[in-house]
Amino acid sequence: MDLLGILMETFASLSINTIKTALIWLLRAAWIAGILPVLIASLPSPRLNSFHTLLLGFAKRGKIMSSSSNRFTVPQSFFLHFYLLGVVWTTILLMGIWYFAYEVAPLGSESLSYVAAVNHLTGGSHVFSLHKSRFTTAKDRFNVWKSVFLLLLMEIHVLRRLYESFHVFNYSPSARMHIFGYLTGIYFYAAAPLSLCTFCALEAFNFAADQVAEFKAEGQEMLSIMDFDLWGYVKPITRLGWCQWAGAAIFAWGWFHQFCCHAILGSLRERGDQTAVYVIPHGDWFEIVSSPHYLAEMIIYAGLLVASGGTDFTIWLLLGFVVANLSFAAAETHRWYLQKFEDYPHKRPICSDHWWNC
């Protein structure tokens, strides 16, 4: 490699690291900016009452939002947009990083297909040696596959939520949410999948861009290495550690119960019923808490955190945001049930058991 090549690689490597650091801190700053107001508004001080009311005005939706004013609101059914965005964006990230992981970060001993692919593709170019040099340690390669795993779980979550938006929930036409809540939701489904893969998202993006450029240059010749090796894509996932599988089990537990609770909520009205009639939900976790679907969402993200190994502060903040945001909504929902129904089971806590009353 000549001096110019080395310099260019160093520059490219520096700039990608700088962009990566900026991206990570931007995401963290945004999660903190979402968590702090909720924490402050939840402090038990009468001086913060007006701040609490202000924040509630932004966060309210559906049954807990007064229908007196529709200013700055959108239909609550616009939740669908969150999951459309979530599915498209998570799929793009998942496909890109999975392909990147397969080509650049084999788990275990360097696989023959990997060496063959690199030899075939480099052909004297610096592109692959650059990507290769970034993920040389076993730990780095493991972390790339861990990102694939986290995105797979996220994909499973957003796909179900998209399905439920069409086929399970039956939003009443009068249910609204504040435009601020809507924009927060859009931000959430752009930032959450990205927060799960900051470790290698930029490198995977760069790699994909290089691949497209090579494909344009070499066209047909490249097709030979694109023969799909399904087991090669799946096998490294089976080699992940106990932490990932424990996280997946927690995720599955929350995922399943959220599915059950959403089915219960969706069945409270006849399909096509346009009225906003509310009743006391029963069954599954509704017997123990007021907003089990919010509790299940927290468990889902706790599962993602455990699956990540708990070493990435950005994923801690992501969970912090989900817990803060949904605890706030759950507390309001609980108050609403108590006011609306005289026979509401008073023993039902807000969104978790007594030891964790949000």
Ligand SMILES: NC(=O)c1ccc[n+]([C@@H]2O[C@H](COP(=O)([O-])OP(=O)(O)OC[C@H]3O[C@@H](n4cnc5c(N)ncnc54)[C@H](OP(=O)(O)O)[C@@H]3O)[C@@H](O)[C@H]2O)c1
């Ligand atoms: N990750 C996050 O930060 C985040 C943030 C927000 C929401 N979420 C998730 O998104 C999911 C939906 O949240 P959401 O706030 O839209 O839930 P929601 O307000 O409970 O509403 C869900 C659906 O159930 C209906 N419903 C709720 N309570 C009812 C009752 N007592 N009687 C009859 N129908 C009832 C609602 O009717 P109406 O159409 O009349 O309101 C709506 O169609 C939750 O699982 C939540 O965890 C996640």
